[in-house]
Amino acid sequence: MGNRADQVIGDVLKRIHEAIVDNDVTYDEYQAVKQWLIDVGEAGEWPLFLDVFVESAVEQQVYRDREGSQGTILGPYHLPDAPVLDAPYELPKRDDEQGDRMHFSGRVVDHEGNPLAGAVLDVWHADAKGLYSGFDPSVPEGILRGKVIADDEGRYEVRSIVPAPYTIPHDGPTGKMIAAADWHPWRPAHIHLIVSADGYEALTTQLYIDSSDYLDDDVASAVKDNLVVHLEPKEGEPEVLHFDYDFALAPARTPAVA
Numbered sequence: 001m002g003n004r005a006d007q008v009i010g011d012v013l014k015r016i017h018e019a020i021v022d023n024d025v026t027y028d029e030y031q032a033v034k035q036w037l038i039d040v041g042e043a044g045e046w047p048l049f050l051d052v053f054v055e056s057a058v059e060q061q062v063y064r065d066r067e068g069s070q071g072t073i074l075g076p077y078h079l080p081d082a083p084v085l086d087a088p089y090e091l092p093k094r095d096d097e098q099g100d101r102m103h104f105s106g107r108v109v110d111h112e113g114n115p116l117a118g119a120v121l122d123v124w125h126a127d128a129k130g131l132y133s134g135f136d137p138s139v140p141e142g143i144l145r146g147k148v149i150a151d152d153e154g155r156y157e158v159r160s161i162v163p164a165p166y167t168i169p170h171d172g173p174t175g176k177m178i179a180a181a182d183w184h185p186w187r188p189a190h191i192h193l194i195v196s197a198d199g200y201e202a203l204t205t206q207l208y209i210d211s212s213d214y215l216d217d218d219v220a221s222a223v224k225d226n227l228v229v230h231l232e233p234k235e236g237e238p239e240v241l242h243f244d245y246d247f248a249l250a251p252a253r254t255p256a257v258a
């Protein structure tokens, strides 16, 4: 078996060399890129840059043959220690939380449609200003995050508020690159989830709100057609916007025998 590092790193460098030739890169540009790479590190923006501009390609490649529901990128705003909430499930919010009220529900099943009782849905999303708790100091810790448990028939439901589209941080070197390339830093409104059950491969995904801007040009290239949801007034509660979504989990990959 060949040396994997030799193969992958060698290929990446070869393609960089080709891009330099194809675009007739100058010494000034080389020096600017070198300084930019140093700046990204000093600003602590490597997780941001990689999750926004590289992770979607890795996710699509790794899960190209996955059974069950589609996943997408994790992104940089997950906090693994969000608490398990108590039923009826509502993500923690402030007393004066802004934003339209939202309810979503559905089932967690296996790839053959059998219910997965006790499946865990780790849910997090931005607030109505596009800000995340745990990352923006203006949002109290724990807001709009929590774990929800599916019932004996695999059914789940969650109440929260409708998140807003947001810009990735763009006041540092990553933003400077976006501006230099004349791109934009926006992500469409979305809800993050990690859906898991014993014996099944955890599904990291996002659901995108179909009325949101930027569905067609997400800066993170993470939107997939079957992750887009349509919100409608809930039956009996017209002031609450509702959608249904079912998650199908693939069996856990068999670990390699040592």
Ligand SMILES: [Fe+2]
Residues within 6 Å of the ligand: 075, 077, 126, 190, 192
């Ligand atoms: Fe997000």
